Amino acid sequence: MGWVEDDYRSVLAYDIGGERFREVPQPDYKDKGFRMRLAEFRHQLCLCCWYKERIDFWVMKEYNVRGSWVKLFDLKHTTPYIGKHLPLHYTRNGSILLFMGNDLGLYDPKTKSKICLKIGGDKKVINVTTFIESLVRLNVKG
Structure with missing residues (x-):
């Protein structure tokens, strides 16, 4: 379980099994001067890093090893500080399904093009998350 610390400069983790x-x-x-958010991807x-003119997407190939971070891609934009973009899924054709603030979109890293997917309903309430199943048992005392 992980999260970004309030100053947006530290990534913290809690090991549920080891309780640490x-x-x-x-x-x-x-570059410095960005905000970041954690996600789970594949x-x-x-780690999604928002700069004024782009977003960098990094994945950690080997957990808790600094040198294992790999930059997946960067997404340039013309509007400063666009909404949150989180990668959700690789499609079969190599595109990446993105959560983009209140929308879903497809990004093609080869052509560096992005399209917004039209979804019916109230756009103000869309939220997307991913999860990883775990076999770690939580001991509840009470």
Whole structure:
């Protein structure tokens, strides 16, 4: 279980099995001055870094190993600080399904093109999340 600390500079994790907190090593960023958010992508820890003109998407190939961070892609944009973009799924043709604020979209890393998927209903209430099943048993005392 992981989260970004309030100052947006630390990634923290809680090991449920070992009942320990720790700081997760981060990638070697080229640039500073961004906000970040964690996600799960293809059963790996994913770090989304929002800059003024782009979003970088990183995955940690080997958990808790600093050198295992790989930059998946970056998504350039013309509107400063666009809404949250989180990768959800690789499609069979290599596109990436993205949660984009209140929309879903497809991003093609080869052509660097993005399309918004039209979904019916109230756009103000859309929310998307992913999960990983776990066999760790939680001991509840009470």
